[in-house]
Amino acid sequence: MRTGVWLVGARGSVATTSIVGGLALRAGLTAPTGCVTELPALRGPALPTFADLFFGGHDLATTPLTKRAETLADAGVLPGRLAATLAAELTAVEEDLRPAPTGGTQADRAAAAVADLTAFRRRHRLDRVVVVDVSATEPAARPHPGHADPAALRAALAGPDEVLPPSSLYAYAAVEAGCPYVDFTPSTGLRLPALAELAVARGLPYAGHDGKTGETLVKSVLAPMFAMRHLAVRSWSGVNLLGGGDGATLADPAANAAKVESKQRVLGETLGYLPQGQTRIEFVEELGDFKTAWDLITFTGFLGTGMRMEFSWHGCDSALAAPLVLDLARLTAAAHAAGRVGPLTDLAFFFKDPLGSPTHSLAEQWQRLVEFTGRLHAEAAA
Amino acid sequence: MRTGVWLVGARGSVATTSIVGGLALRAGLTAPTGCVTELPALRGPALPTFADLFFGGHDLATTPLTKRAETLADAGVLPGRLAATLAAELTAVEEDLRPAPTGGTQADRAAAAVADLTAFRRRHRLDRVVVVDVSATEPAARPHPGHADPAALRAALAGPDEVLPPSSLYAYAAVEAGCPYVDFTPSTGLRLPALAELAVARGLPYAGHDGKTGETLVKSVLAPMFAMRHLAVRSWSGVNLLGGGDGATLADPAANAAKVESKQRVLGETLGYLPQGQTRIEFVEELGDFKTAWDLITFTGFLGTGMRMEFSWHGCDSALAAPLVLDLARLTAAAHAAGRVGPLTDLAFFFKDPLGSPTHSLAEQWQRLVEFTGRLHAEAAA
Amino acid sequence: MRTGVWLVGARGSVATTSIVGGLALRAGLTAPTGCVTELPALRGPALPTFADLFFGGHDLATTPLTKRAETLADAGVLPGRLAATLAAELTAVEEDLRPAPTGGTQADRAAAAVADLTAFRRRHRLDRVVVVDVSATEPAARPHPGHADPAALRAALAGPDEVLPPSSLYAYAAVEAGCPYVDFTPSTGLRLPALAELAVARGLPYAGHDGKTGETLVKSVLAPMFAMRHLAVRSWSGVNLLGGGDGATLADPAANAAKVESKQRVLGETLGYLPQGQTRIEFVEELGDFKTAWDLITFTGFLGTGMRMEFSWHGCDSALAAPLVLDLARLTAAAHAAGRVGPLTDLAFFFKDPLGSPTHSLAEQWQRLVEFTGRLHAEAAA
């Protein structure tokens, strides 16, 4: 099952780490730490192997992959000599990276992206290409009548308006090219009625959105703990200090707002009430690809006794996100092969703001993921 | 369903808080925060109501309950005026507190305890009495041939030896008196072959052991999180600073060892490997009934990138334990009423070192608890 | 040396705690914990004793002092029974609290405040009255030509404009009444050229500003530590979560900005460069009078090795501020008695943003305070 992994934002930290890591796994140079699809509970015949994965992608930037990999190695994200060892493989992938289409109407740009995707699929004789958006977070999209349905969208795209935000234009191109799609960012992506309708019409599955890699991951196990123990959470305040490209983007209050909102949602939905407190994101350039989150939770127990918990999380976003990108590409490819269509709500485990979000409890999400994957394996084996 | 709750260690902080809290709930003076049996997922007809609960117990100490309650109020564990409001009810409970039997052979002491239990049951016309051990942690028990089976045990108890540690002598008396039993401490309690055999022979259910109230509670959601994400935990080090009676007891290395061991077990069993690091318990008298735990977890993600997490937990042990004592009394009473016999492994949710321990994941334990309680309610409603 | 302590914001948490604490010290009911003027290095004959202190003040609010004290006792700020024990004394102080003057021109209001101060001084035959501003933080003042010099100010005050922010109007009244003045808040207070000139003309000393009670106190010892060790601080980020009246005020971005700025100043001035990162203030009502600050400091050592430090500070602002209010009243009274005039730069130890700020290092500020107090004692003894 030859599977393309087409990364939107292909020269960013997450994408570079995903590519280097995928190549290292294929070459047997590293263990699949962080790849949940390699856990005994999820492994099986439905998934493409690491050797089945082929990488390509779009980016506005032009820095060579090997250069990006060296920068990440200097920052402690990648092991020192890995990029050098994989130099030949990285050069090969470089051939499959395309400049982000610019100029013309949005319809023109979408057509160029479709052409890139189709050429990639053909060149490597791929069974399918999964498009994964790992580009920088964009501000909330402005509403447009073209978002309502496919016909209105097509008409609008041919005009001079910027109808779709960039993430959604890529999602549109993915759908038009017959590619399953994964939204790893908080940007709009495929979440517009017109695009969702088109994806279903084309028989495509899609997953999203906003990869759950740090503070929200911890929240998704701690909030259920307080709920299961019937403890009353009075306040939950958090601060996220982050450098790197995403940090600078999120210093923009517009992008920040989207992310912050999805971060607090897990609390309200898990606890059944919204405690006091907020989550803040701040840009501290010197932290680079590492991120520090601190949360303070105050709660009361029996007879109103006040108690508290604090945690600090010092994580490397790229190292946490990249294996999930590979997981999602494998799972979405398997879902497509198995004929699944529309939102893959059983992949909620991976996301801060899951599609169709039935639960934010990590344990329940895990249970659903295990069952979903089990069904895929059973069908594949049949 | 008139239900006795007989507390071994009845004048300790946990017992006093359980009694005051139980009376306050009956009087409608407080919300059932911290009582998991009052969550929608667990509530139902099989459980005795708070008004059905009658409190009694044994203790070596003789400080009046109202005095203990005032001390706890000064320490911020109980609301300031609650003990005064409940003065009449507390005085009534005082009547049902008995001195811990001393003198004579262990058989004599067991007989005295049985007589106390029987008198309590008769006096209040109770359907059953659940014995809950909330006394201070004792050192690991020395092996004795009498632990092997009921006949050997009976013979030995009549002799001059200290055959059983105190917690086990109370468990023996509970069984002899036909009382279901809950072991809330890390002491030996009912965990001896002779006692387990006797309990089954008498048709009694029992639960245990070692209430999960603080750091281990957090571990039981964080360790599964790392496991589910396939992250490699390299070290997990913890320190528990605690004052209060239990702190002084645990400063004794022998008692400490038992507790520390059960605290690390959750890691090995959840992760499938034992990370480096240890858990320490230290006595800091000035912290009183409050406890501070700090844990440092170092872990690696994709491609070996090193990351870390820290948490601090500032909890009041009595306020966390007392509602669980009420929960366990209600659930064990319901299990007895429904004819359940032997270890209640479905109550693992409540314990650091659960009987028959099939899992240490809080989410899985919760699932089992919900199913178990659901069956009891269905039977009760039928 | 009969000394009046006139509190602007006399029914707030800090003022109430100062009054209750001052009365408790006079009655010998508590130790002077937190009062630096009771340390051996500072004690001496120049200072009025606690028995010499008489409390009065202005407030817009009308809640009785005893009621405020009970609220603080419920919140854990004051010991449970202290307000009851001091009921008679508190009722006596209540007589000396006046409503904040309202209506008329600012000149009218100032005259009313001067009359209150003069009556208070006369009623208790006081040698002097020290006015201490402990009212809620106000937004940054708008410039006005009347701020430039006393003549312009007097002319403007008689007109219809709101020439001075409230804190400065009180400072003006203090000066006009011949009272030394202490600015414990980040508000404008006496920091206007016209007021400073007037104070000097009247032969009055004044101190300020912005009491250093929590996170900034810690910064003022940690920043010098990094400087003395020649370690390069790369980023210093902080968040302050606070409830209480001041928290709500500071949720107003205008007031917030003033406070945040004075909090970061200590870093730039101590280190000689401004590290990355910011300090945030957030309102979390449920924290009440307690405040939690968390700071992350990243720094590099020899050969660029990256390291980090985190701290959490859980303090009760009123309990930290109130003894300093007493200290400042005593010291400023002594300075006035000794004929000091103008800004008391030797009191920098007490302030986040000290007047004339020669240093932000707590240790150097301490040294200056010890020398200053020593000179006062020597003069008093002579």
Add this chain to the structure above:
Amino acid sequence: MRTGVWLVGARGSVATTSIVGGLALRAGLTAPTGCVTELPALRGPALPTFADLFFGGHDLATTPLTKRAETLADAGVLPGRLAATLAAELTAVEEDLRPAPTGGTQADRAAAAVADLTAFRRRHRLDRVVVVDVSATEPAARPHPGHADPAALRAALAGPDEVLPPSSLYAYAAVEAGCPYVDFTPSTGLRLPALAELAVARGLPYAGHDGKTGETLVKSVLAPMFAMRHLAVRSWSGVNLLGGGDGATLADPAANAAKVESKQRVLGETLGYLPQGQTRIEFVEELGDFKTAWDLITFTGFLGTGMRMEFSWHGCDSALAAPLVLDLARLTAAAHAAGRVGPLTDLAFFFKDPLGSPTHSLAEQWQRLVEFTGRLHAEAAA
């Protein structure tokens, strides 16, 4: 002023970092971050320049310096390419590293060490050699009559007994060779009456002991802060998690005890009373050369209000210690050149357990250091 720096434990992490860093400074490849003698307040003509420093030393291990430097680079302690850049210089230093003398009586071994020191001084035509002990911490020394005075010591050393612990044997050799001596570890070193008397007789200055690099450094500014604010510290508990060679050594309870004791001393001496709580050291191999310390401080303020502070310190011991080793070598050399004799109590700034310890406050120690260095510069310039 050609100055030898002879490191006992010359192939350990601290020594290797000192040598690599010293060579990098000489070559202008790095800034003197962490070197306090390069601060404007301390810089001056009395100190040898970095170009004046020549490195040598003893070690039981034989791993080449370049290999040790590579290991430290892999661990993130040294920059990746620095050891390679300095390959020639490191090879030259390798020539001046000698195996630790073994075999024969202790007198024989001391004579061999003296010969090594003398040869080193002669080979490089050095004005003096400062011996700095940076070897692993050893258990507390057993008393021996030979420790009492020089004559008894000489007699005993010639016999078959192990009279001196290794650190003291090196100190003896240093003194015999006419070398000033610095004790950077908690081992016995020069702290025996016989050795102190000998050093003075030889006209030698010496400094120590136990470099203050992490948690104790923070304590030495925080404890004075609480004292200066008259806040009552109720408990101060700490845990130090460390890997690396020193961690393994300190897992030995005997060595641990010495270190733990010197860590708590700062509190008692600064506060004037000893708060509850202890400091623990634990070995967590996976932490490598990095160390995490966590401290909890509980304190009360005005009217007994309880408050708390926590801090975590994540430091790299070698990166913190190495620049201080260079500082101490420079300062001790300058003191020797200026004719200072006996314990250099003005260097307390650098040590956990300073000789003659007049104060543990970092700020006061700094003041003394500035004055001491100023006098040396004035004499040198004269």
